Amino acid sequence: MILDLPYDAFINQLTHAERIVQISHINPDADTLGSSLALRSALERQGKQVTTVCMDIPSDQYDFMPGISRIEHDFDPTAYDLIITVDCADLKKMSGFYQRYADFFERVPVINIDHHPSNDRYGKIALVAPQAASVGQIMYHVLNALGAEITPDMATQLLAALYFDTGSFQHSNTTSQVMKIAADLKTLGADHAQVAYHLFRKKSLPILKLWGLALGKLKLDYDRSLAWIYISQADLDAAGAEYKDLEGLIGLIHGIPGIKMTVLLSERDKNQLKGSIRTENGIDASHFAAAFGGGGHHKAAGFSAVLQPQPQSTAYLPVKETAAA
Ligand SMILES: [Mn+2]
Structure with missing residues (x-):
């Protein structure tokens, strides 16, 4: 099944573009990075001048991805005639560059390539498919529509995108279509073992220490079918770890019968x-996340809250106190 998207309008728009800026979302992941880099290679082979930007520096977890060193952190808005946003559900919140260069976004056409259900199809052309597991899946069809050759490096970039957004093919968004595309990417030379290792298996000693410490603090409440862990700054210090080292931990815990x-x-x-x-x-x-000012998806969500000076006045502290007990 080829996703029903305005590929022709996109291709037509490209014929009017010479210098393209591709924008990834803040706190970039393998989907936004891999999808951008694969499209970039195809556009460059068409003779376009392409800059790929992200406001945040990608985590070193993504250093293995071919072309990652070409991600830049700012751009000159006078130098481009087309904007392509990748995996950005919302231009204002997710690109970060919108506030900095608002008139640039008014002046220059935007192509919006995304799969978030909340995407309101901003931009001149929206290649938005909420049914796609990742932008990598959309980009695979975009590259085919462009008639672009998918090189082994591009296949690795796209496989990383697919692999990440499906939680290594464990989430329910892993359709047969996703697996067929992954198989095709493997045939085209994607380095599946490198993707699996760097995105899911690689764990530094501080991460392993932190996760071990965290598992020791796991609390279970079978009456409420609830499991929880509270990690303090002191825990991070004890493990010699950082906040980002908690990433992936919840996936390890969430599976207790x-x-x-x-x-x-x-x-x-x-x-x-x-x-x-x-x-x-x-x-x-x-x-539940919304009750604390957060949000997310049906099966995965998050929130940030400010700890109040009077602990008893906050709704979430009883959880913290129980967890610490
Ligand atoms: Mn994504």
Whole structure:
């Protein structure tokens, strides 16, 4: 099944473009990075001048991705005649560059390539497919529509995108179509073992120490089908780890038989409390996250809250106190 998207309008728009800026979302992941880099190669082979930007420096977890060193962190808005946003559900919140260069976004056509259900199809042309597991899946069809050759490096970039957004093909968005595309990318030379290692298996010693410490603090409440962990700044210090080292931990915990909701709470700078929630079918994680000003998807959501000076006045502290007990 080829996603029903305005490929022809996109291709037509490209014929009017010489200098293109591709924009990834803040806190970039393998989907926005891999999809951008694969499209970039195809556009460059058409003779376009392309700059790929992201406001945040990608985590070193992505250093293995071919072309990652070509990601830049700012651009000159007078130098481009086309904008392509990749995996950005919202131009204002997710690109970060919108506030900096608002008139550039008014003046220059935007092509919006995304799969978030909340994407309102901003831009002149929207290649938006909420049914796609990742932008990598959309980009595979875009490259085919362009008639672009997918090189082994591009195949690795796209496989990384697909692999990441499906949680290594474990999430329910892993359709047979996703697996067929992954198989094709493998045939085209994607380095599947490198993708799996760098995105899911590689763990530094501080990460392993932190996760071990965290597992020791795991609390279970079978009456409420609830599992939770609270990680303090002191825990991070004890493991020699950083906040980002918690990434992926909730996926490890959420799978205990009899547990339907898993919550990971972590203390952040400036009295911030960050919460990640995972749920089983039928329990809306975003509903719980919204109670603390957050949001997300049905089975995965999150929130940030400010720790108040009077602990008893906050709704979430009882959870923290129980967790610490
Ligand atoms: Mn994505």
